[in-house]
Amino acid sequence: MNLFDESGALAVSTRLQRLSDQFRKDGMLIYQANQIDFEPKWFPVIYALHIKSSLSILELSEEIGYAHPSTISLLKELEKEGLIESFKDEKDERKRMVKLTVKATALVEKMQPVWDKIRRAATEITNTANNLLLAMNETEYQLKKESFFDRYQRISQEETESAIQVVDYKPEHAKAFYDLNFAWISEVYEVEPEDEKVLSDPEKYYLKNGGAILIVLYNDEPVGTCALKLSSEGIFEMSKMTVSKKIRGKKIGELLGNAIIKKAGEMGARKVILYSNKKGSAAGINLYRKLGFVEVPLIRADYKRADIKMELDL
Template sequence: MYLASLGKLALGSRLKALSDHFYGAADEVYQTLGARIESRWLPVLRYLWDTGPSSVTEVADAIGQTHSAVSQLTDKLVRAGMVRRRRDPADGRRTVLVLTDKAHASLAELGPIWCAVRRGVTTSLAEHAAQLLDAIAACERALQERPITEAILAEHAAIKVAPLEIVPYAPALREDFYRLNAQWLERYFRIEDIDRTVLSDPERYILQPGGAIFFARLGEEIIGTCALLHESPGVFELTKMGVDETFRGLGAGKRLLDACIGEFHRRGGHTLFLESNSSLKPALRMYEKAGFVLQPSIRPGSHYERADVYMIYQAPVEAKFA
């Protein structure tokens, strides 16, 4: 399921899809069994049935919906003949909602259906039903203690001031190296055999032959990576660059590129090249600005099926003599 792959980012969408599923199932049951209500009416009708005449504000607070949403639902219930508005006998300035005789009769017929709903949910979800209810209750308590909007905005502020660091390879970052590269390869192309080999064992295929790997770290998040592959004496390949798409625009790609070029100079290399694809326009522009020059043909003996761009780095004069 695609939404599941987005994790917490799609929490609201997944909950809405789940909610719509339950609403749809309840409506199908009500219609099949001839019940005279709709599933979305239930929270308001049941609250008024249990509590008695109440204001829109009281209902909204009790069922956890906005005043506007309850007011709009009330309009539908009034048109359906299930609810009426009246002045509160104890306070003529206050309007309350009252169930009609039709609503009382309709709700009184639902006992066997509600019993079947409880049993059917238990049968369908088994132990997950109780776990889901417990999880929902825990989420509701947590949200009361700290509203989620406040928490998200605080985290965003922290991200904006977090320093972007370039750090060298460490074994704990092996999975990040694979993840960041697999992300863009799977989106634009496919993971070729050579990619899978190198990404699965970067120590053997990049570090041991004399290469280097760098990562971009934003706070606690690893958001990008790039490697310098030692091909032969003095010859290096810039390869395996990937930046998490959700963190693009922060300059991580350029910082990683600069780190690899700096390492190339420190190692006294004389040739630095890269292979890419003509469809990756933003990346190619970044390479050109960094000093890579497009070659008239693809690299002889290229290892990549996707490669139709071959570029060689031409260091500025000051870099050559630094």
């Protein structure tokens, strides 16, 4: 047993590749032993067209489970070998169909007895207590339900969410509130006097005026902020929403946005408004739209950089 065998599921792709390489290598030896000029990589296309007679390129791609570019590349190679030919579909001339040539049909006839023995040999190899073919069917079914990448993303998100807490602002969060917001504002915009006033005393600007501040903790470290300022009766302005650059890409912004909207509802808000900048905060505006905010006419704003106003009715 080598290190890849011991690594378990981590090396599943490497081990499958190793198995595939061994089968392909032995497959070449089998064809050579029978004086058949055929490469194992051609098998999916040749076999599919042998069974289905003719297929469009898209149908063939779906049948063999290859990406469209990979199918095209393989077809070009087989066409060069004189094993497939293309023609226009009688019902739709825009559709390109492919089929086996006379040469390929004769080759398939020659390979049939060889394929029968290959099937028997492969059955001996795979017919174990943990039947490989059954396991492959189950694995392919699982991948159709949810891809490898999507599973990774889900597991990562679950781990992130388990490490996240959204808490109400406390005095000990003052420095984090200042640092996190100053970082993103100064990176894209000019820090305005209004920014300094708000960041330096968030309790006075937000909390003492009937607002709220939420802090995102990731493994107990402050990594995000969002505030609500009471604008008028039943209307709150959402501002100072940011997530640390080092933790972006984990959907924390969306989680924070939903939390602040929920907070506004608990505080009796019937509407939440916000001001932003179309160019400098494009990603943020996309998030606001996802959260349900819609653009409304901008009449005035406290910040020079603001060029868009959005609102959400609760």
